[in-house]
Amino acid sequence: MANSPRPFRKAFSLDVYAVVLALALALLVRLNLIPPVKW
């Protein structure tokens, strides 16, 4: 089954999703597309 596509979940680890989310949030903040985040 060499040609069978790898399931999306297995192709990328949790780390990669976390990095993508964090970078996307950083970009939104940089482009002022989300309001300032308060704590």
Add this chain to the structure above:
Amino acid sequence: MTTTAVTPARPESLLRRLAALLPGLLLLAAVGYAGKFIEQSINAYTKARHITFPNIEYVLWAIVLGLVIANTVGIPRIFQAGVATYEFWLKAGIVLLGSRFLLGDVLHLGGISLLLVAIAITLSLTFMHLLGRAFKLKPKLTSLLAVGSSICGVSAIIAAKPAIEADDEDASYAIAAILALGAISLFTFPLIGHSLHLSDKAYGLWAGLAVDNTAEATAAGALYSDAAGKVAVLAKTSRNALIGFIVLGYAIYWSSRGQAQKIGNKAAFLWQKFPKFVLGFLLISLLATLGFFAKPQLASLANLSRWTFLLTFAGVGLRTSLRELGKQGWRPFAVGAIGEVFIALLTLGLVYGADLYLHL
């Protein structure tokens, strides 16, 4: 000739999978926010009445609330998938936390951490193996405990298990022991740090080097102070970066004894085990250093990382089952506990030395 039509299992839609996470995510948010609310309420109350009361961080409240819920009413099945995402939020939070470090600081403190980690790992792996032998533990269980306590807890055990072909039972024992010890360190480390009057940097470095799981190390740091939490994350991230090398070393050792498969492409193996969030952390730190973000934007990123950590701390409490931890045999726990005390003392000595000679 009859043919049987094989219906391929329909992949669950992304939307459905996300919907399944929602109840648990809401629970994480509710518990985390309740922790923050309790901290703020106590602070406001004691301040208004001029009462001197130690500030108990939201981190502790969130963990304790989670622990109480998980060990009294339990976590119904519907919440479990969402609660299990706490590690995802931890990693996203660490990447965002990169914005609070200039790359120079990362290289300085990260370099010191790596040096201390290398010394600590060598000594602690040796010590754990001697202990395992003294307590007559199975050699692979000892390997898992050694990897878990000297590198990065559960992730290291999960990474090492298939590489050294350890039993499921050994892995569960090792994970349970590491989780129990992580929970204990959450409550003991800040107390020891305060009694020794450690600076934020020294304490953060110590917590990052000695506490096993990344979530617990982050929490143990944040329980001391915000600055200590930041340093703990950096030190722990440096430690995590070495996971591939140690697991590879064990895999080569066990395959040389004919008890695990040979590793073909070592570079690919190292890349597969390398925690990718470390790269995200470095990238955000580089962008912050280059002035890509304005000051208010840096504040927003720091706050976003706090919110993601809030979900993580709630998850640490919610996933800790005291009953499960009690079920394990006493020997793996004893080996883990003695090893942890050794590692805590060793890293404390190393941090003192680094503070003296390398000026943290």
